Amino acid sequence: MTYAYLQLDKNSGVPLYRQLYLSIRSAVESGHLRKNDRLPSIRRLAGDLSLSCTTVESAYQQLCVEGYLRSVPQRGYFALDAKREGPARKAAPPAYRHRPLSAVRYNFGSDCVDSENIDLKIWRRNIRGALNRQDVLAAYGEHQGETELREALAAYSYGARGVVASPEQIVIGAGTQPLLSLLCGLIRSDRRTVALEEPGFTQAEQIFADCGITVLKLPCDGDGLRMDALARSGARLAYVSPSNRVRTGTGIPMSRRLELLKWAGETGGVIIEDDYNGELRYRARPVPAMQGINGGKGVVYLGSFSKLLLPSIRIGYMALTPELLERYRPRAANYNQTASKVAQFALADYIKSGQMERHLRRLRKLYGVKSEKLTRALRRAFGPKVEILLQETPLTLILTVHTEKSAGELCRLALKNGVRVQTAAGGKIRLGFAGIPLADIDDAAACLKSAWENEP
Amino acid sequence: MTYAYLQLDKNSGVPLYRQLYLSIRSAVESGHLRKNDRLPSIRRLAGDLSLSCTTVESAYQQLCVEGYLRSVPQRGYFALDAKREGPARKAAPPAYRHRPLSAVRYNFGSDCVDSENIDLKIWRRNIRGALNRQDVLAAYGEHQGETELREALAAYSYGARGVVASPEQIVIGAGTQPLLSLLCGLIRSDRRTVALEEPGFTQAEQIFADCGITVLKLPCDGDGLRMDALARSGARLAYVSPSNRVRTGTGIPMSRRLELLKWAGETGGVIIEDDYNGELRYRARPVPAMQGINGGKGVVYLGSFSKLLLPSIRIGYMALTPELLERYRPRAANYNQTASKVAQFALADYIKSGQMERHLRRLRKLYGVKSEKLTRALRRAFGPKVEILLQETPLTLILTVHTEKSAGELCRLALKNGVRVQTAAGGKIRLGFAGIPLADIDDAAACLKSAWENEP
DNA sequence: GGGTATTTGTCCGTATGTATG
DNA sequence: TCATACATACGGACAAATACC
Numbered sequence: 001m002t003y004a005y006l007q008l009d010k011n012s013g014v015p016l017y018r019q020l021y022l023s024i025r026s027a028v029e030s031g032h033l034r035k036n037d038r039l040p041s042i043r044r045l046a047g048d049l050s051l052s053c054t055t056v057e058s059a060y061q062q063l064c065v066e067g068y069l070r071s072v073p074q075r076g077y078f079a080l081d082a083k084r085e086g087p088a089r090k091a092a093p094p095a096y097r098h099r100p101l102s103a104v105r106y107n108f109g110s111d112c113v114d115s116e117n118i119d120l121k122i123w124r125r126n127i128r129g130a131l132n133r134q135d136v137l138a139a140y141g142e143h144q145g146e147t148e149l150r151e152a153l154a155a156y157s158y159g160a161r162g163v164v165a166s167p168e169q170i171v172i173g174a175g176t177q178p179l180l181s182l183l184c185g186l187i188r189s190d191r192r193t194v195a196l197e198e199p200g201f202t203q204a205e206q207i208f209a210d211c212g213i214t215v216l217k218l219p220c221d222g223d224g225l226r227m228d229a230l231a232r233s234g235a236r237l238a239y240v241s242p243s244n245r246v247r248t249g250t251g252i253p254m255s256r257r258l259e260l261l262k263w264a265g266e267t268g269g270v271i272i273e274d275d276y277n278g279e280l281r282y283r284a285r286p287v288p289a290m291q292g293i294n295g296g297k298g299v300v301y302l303g304s305f306s307k308l309l310l311p312s313i314r315i316g317y318m319a320l321t322p323e324l325l326e327r328y329r330p331r332a333a334n335y336n337q338t339a340s341k342v343a344q345f346a347l348a349d350y351i352k353s354g355q356m357e358r359h360l361r362r363l364r365k366l367y368g369v370k371s372e373k374l375t376r377a378l379r380r381a382f383g384p385k386v387e388i389l390l391q392e393t394p395l396t397l398i399l400t401v402h403t404e405k406s407a408g409e410l411c412r413l414a415l416k417n418g419v420r421v422q423t424a425a426g427g428k429i430r431l432g433f434a435g436i437p438l439a440d441i442d443d444a445a446a447c448l449k450s451a452w453e454n455e456p
Numbered sequence: 457m458t459y460a461y462l463q464l465d466k467n468s469g470v471p472l473y474r475q476l477y478l479s480i481r482s483a484v485e486s487g488h489l490r491k492n493d494r495l496p497s498i499r500r501l502a503g504d505l506s507l508s509c510t511t512v513e514s515a516y517q518q519l520c521v522e523g524y525l526r527s528v529p530q531r532g533y534f535a536l537d538a539k540r541e542g543p544a545r546k547a548a549p550p551a552y553r554h555r556p557l558s559a560v561r562y563n564f565g566s567d568c569v570d571s572e573n574i575d576l577k578i579w580r581r582n583i584r585g586a587l588n589r590q591d592v593l594a595a596y597g598e599h600q601g602e603t604e605l606r607e608a609l610a611a612y613s614y615g616a617r618g619v620v621a622s623p624e625q626i627v628i629g630a631g632t633q634p635l636l637s638l639l640c641g642l643i644r645s646d647r648r649t650v651a652l653e654e655p656g657f658t659q660a661e662q663i664f665a666d667c668g669i670t671v672l673k674l675p676c677d678g679d680g681l682r683m684d685a686l687a688r689s690g691a692r693l694a695y696v697s698p699s700n701r702v703r704t705g706t707g708i709p710m711s712r713r714l715e716l717l718k719w720a721g722e723t724g725g726v727i728i729e730d731d732y733n734g735e736l737r738y739r740a741r742p743v744p745a746m747q748g749i750n751g752g753k754g755v756v757y758l759g760s761f762s763k764l765l766l767p768s769i770r771i772g773y774m775a776l777t778p779e780l781l782e783r784y785r786p787r788a789a790n791y792n793q794t795a796s797k798v799a800q801f802a803l804a805d806y807i808k809s810g811q812m813e814r815h816l817r818r819l820r821k822l823y824g825v826k827s828e829k830l831t832r833a834l835r836r837a838f839g840p841k842v843e844i845l846l847q848e849t850p851l852t853l854i855l856t857v858h859t860e861k862s863a864g865e866l867c868r869l870a871l872k873n874g875v876r877v878q879t880a881a882g883g884k885i886r887l888g889f890a891g892i893p894l895a896d897i898d899d900a901a902a903c904l905k906s907a908w909e910n911e912p
Numbered sequence: 913g914g915g916t917a918t919t920t921g922t923c924c925g926t927a928t929g930t931a932t933g
Numbered sequence: 934t935c936a937t938a939c940a941t942a943c944g945g946a947c948a949a950a951t952a953c954c
Contacts, residue, residue, distance in 0.1 A: 007744065015937065016938075017938085032614070041925080042924080042925065042926085044923085044924095047817070052937095052938055052939040052940070053926085053939085053941095054927095054937085054938065054939070055937080055938055055939080057925080057926080058937085058938095071925075072924095073925060073945090073946095074923095074924055074947090075925085075947095076924065076925080120593055124587055124588075128584065128587070131580055132580075137576055137766055139767060139768070140767040141767075141768060174630045174634070174795070174796075176792075177634075177791065177792055178633075178637075178794055181637050181666065182666070184666060184667075185662070185663075185666025185667075188666065188668065203790050203792065205790075206641070206790035206791065207641075209641065210637065210640060210644070210667060211640075211666060211667050212644065212667060212668030306792075310593055311595060311596040311597070312595070312596070312796075312797040314792070314796060314797075334658050334659050334662040335633065335659075335662065336631050336633055336659065336770070337770070338630035338631060338633070338770060339630070339796075340630075340768075340796035340799055341770075342583070342798075342799075343798075471940080471941060471942090473941075497919075497920055498920075498921065499919080499921090500920095502944095507942085508942055508943040508944060509921095509922090509943085509944075509945090510923095510941090510942060510944085511941080511942060513921080513922080513923095514941090514942095516921090527922095528920095528950095529920085529922080529949075530919085530921055530922090530948080530949045530950040531920070531921080531949095531950065531951080532919095532920065533921085915953105916952100916953080916954080917953075917954090918952075918953085919949105919950085919951070919952085920948100920949085920951085921947105921948095921950100922947080922948090923945105924944100924945080924946070924947095925943105925944100925945090925946105926942100926943080926945105927941100927943075928940105928941085928943095929939100929941085930938100930940085930941100931937105931938085931939080931940100932938080933935100933936090933938105
């Protein structure tokens with residue numbers, strides 16, 4: 001520590017030990033040093049401020065005599081309670097802690113994952129492995145992301161999602177947002193508006209807005225963005241998340257994907273394809289990424305692993321188009337890599353050793369079973385009173401509840417019964433079941449039933 | 457063992473710890489103590505020679521700093537390889553894996569760190585510790601950054617730099633850039649131009665440009681941004697990096713800092729204080745951060761650990777002003793945390809356990825010794841032909857070379873001789889010595905001499 | 913192989929002698 | 934002569950690593 005708050009001026013005429021005494025005294029009086037806070041040791045402070053021990057000691061001693069400090073031999077100096085009750089030192093309300101969701105037994109929020117079905121052990125081992133590799137910690141990383149990981153990702157994303165991209169096209173970052181932000185910088189000389197679906201995706205909109213790119217929310221039909229609205233808007237940049245349209249819970253069918261690609265080809269538009277959870281579709285045949293359908297032209301692909309592997313892994317990647325790569329290259333050195341180097345190597349190992357594939361297979365199966373079990377449980381509980389929307393989006397079910405109550409009211413009722421659910425577009429209810437352990441599903445459905453039916 | 461080679465004379469006038477230091481140093485240089493030989497423990501030697509622990513310790517410590525010994529906590533002191541074998545050393549080229557700069561033997565570039573003086577072991581252990589903590593891996597993190605780390609940072613930045621901020625004012629991110637980017641989003645509704653010094657800082661400029669904030673490069677005098685230019689510019693946002701003005705190598709004196717704060721107060725301006733390497737000043741007494749001088753008003757403080765701790769650690773933090781915090785809060789949930797959760801916990805532990813403090817102290821000492829040694833070596837080599845600008849910026853020296861050659865020419869000549877140096881403002885030469893091992897400094901200075909003097 | 917005693921580096925407050933004005 | 938500041942040295946307390954049962 002340098003104790004920067006202790007300001008000394010060698011030429012002020014005031015003796016050093018007295019300047020020290022005064023600044024510490026005011027720190028105690030103002031409450032910056034609270035009772036039993038430990039002060040830097042005499043030698044330490046002397047070293048840091050380039051003073052001699054004696055100087056510091058005489059300041060401390062005077063403070064002791066006057067009741068600001070207490071000296072404990074061989075242990076240190078400690079502050080005493082000498083706060084001068086100034087005008088108002090507020091009780092320091094530390095409101096920055098996340099409020100614990102009180103009494104939520106079953107959380108159907110869409111931001112949960114099943115913490116029981118994560119291969120923590122393997123992942124820990126991988127991180128440890130990366131940690132021990134020569135020069136992972138001590139050396140600088142590559143700005144664009146480690147080559148090793150970019151190579152692994154190029155292969156993986158082709159196999160899993162049909163993305164065609166060379167390792168040079170791939171940029172790594174700490175999640176989707178920093179990558180979007182970088183992308184905005186590359187693209188803003190060309191395009192200043194972006195089109196996206198009306199019930200949008202807040203976290204992406206926020207980045208666009210922050211980068212000064214106007215967000216155009218266009219209406220959409222059941223298949224996604226309405227093409228006529230898109231054409232009329234004049235936008236030459238569109239953001240879509242085909243695999244996980246958060247609010248509606250439905251995907252974008254192939255027909256609309258092709259229409260979008262056609263739009264890009266004809267107008268010179270660029271599509272940002274945020275393939276959030278694209279790997280997790282378990283019901284139907286996998287729909288390949290738009291990026292690949294088009295051979296990598298006109299589409300920037302965004303993928304991430306936060307919800308797939310572990311919530312704490314903050315690694316995302318994007319595949320740039322050849323044109324954007326040209327723009328990126330000369331300024332690549334201006335962007336520091338944001339993703340942890342250790343995590344990058346660990347992830348590369350995880351992918352290359354085939355563990356990722358195994359994990360995905362298991363997850364898909366698990367979520368398939370969960371979805372089925374939840375569907376059955378709801379049918380049993382409610383019968384025809386709730387319609388369950390069969391859809392392809394992973395990890396969520398959409399319910400239409402036949403009742404007079406509003407969706408918001410249903411949410412409140414459920415929460416009162418310890419079940420957290422969310423609303424979806426069109427007065428529907430959204431259940432994200434990823435975070436509910438398989439064994440709890442039946443009980444969770446029962447709780448929902450009692451919440452919604454035992455009301456006057 | 458009687459350690460007969462350690463001859464002490466209590467009445468010689470030479471301090472005991474220095475006699476000890478000298479005898480051990482010559483034992484290492486002469487090869488009597490070979491690499492990894494273990495030295496007697498402090499207490500044993502103190503006992504055998506009838507000295508106090510402190511006396512022995514200060515001798516050992518100086519030897520550590522100068523690269524003769526290595527201390528392994530709780531295990532002992534060990535000799536390093538520092539045999540002075542005349543001119544025939546160079547067997548092991550200093551391993552900068554950073555770039556295969558062909559034939560650069562001594563790299564005085566400012567982007568190097570001393571890879572020999574990083575506490576890899578402790579850091580590995582901290583990461584492992586975080587890795588094993590319950591729910592670090594499996595659960596989501598806080599958007600703003602882990603509370604534990606924010607609390608640690610609030611205390612640390614107050615102690616180390618005089619920053620006054622509560623944990624809720626602190627936002628964590630994967631380095632300075634994502635934080636700047638977020639900050640631009642908070643601020644762009646108000647201000648669309650930012651003023652910064654003319655030889656600017658590319659990585660910050662890039663972010664401003666990407667976010668659509670116009671960069672206004674203003675002229676500056678020896679103390680930094682010229683206040684008249686700033687006032688005339690009409691900008692209400694200024695970016696400064698007082699502790700490390702990269703190109704000039706000089707800091708911003710207190711007088712100018714106060715002027716800047718006055719400007720902020722009078723015009724409602726906001727100052728972004730990027731305190732890059734602020735902790736590392738070793739020469740003078742610490743200059744506290746502007747943020748703290750002003751009680752946290754009108755100044756956003758940015759700090760980071762990449763160059764301080766480990767190049768691979770990508771964690772930065774910023775302290776928002778109360779007004780900006782108000783703007784941030786409602787949209788905090790829209791920003792995902794970019795910094796690795798494991799690294800956050802590891803860093804929090806590192807700070808709270810006092811290891812950060814110890815590390816900083818060691819670094820400061822090391823760089824102080826390096827700076828001194830380099831200064832002496834240059835004076836010996838060039839005499840009055842070069843003026844050495846004594847300045848307070850960490851890790852660099854600025855030279856005025858009295859010659860007809862231009863600064864650029866001097867750089868080229870040096871490079872031809874295997875020494876990389878950089879130009880500074882005003883036709884001066886900048887030497888960033890952080891990456892030069894202590895033992896190589898004399899030779900590096902000699903190389904510079906032969907490069908600059910043996911020319912027709 | 914797991915607890916315990918010891919050793920180790922580290923850090924602490926303190927004391928003394930001395931050099932300035 | 935006295936206050937101030939510095940360099941040097943002392944011996945004790947502590948936690949972590951290690952060695953020993």
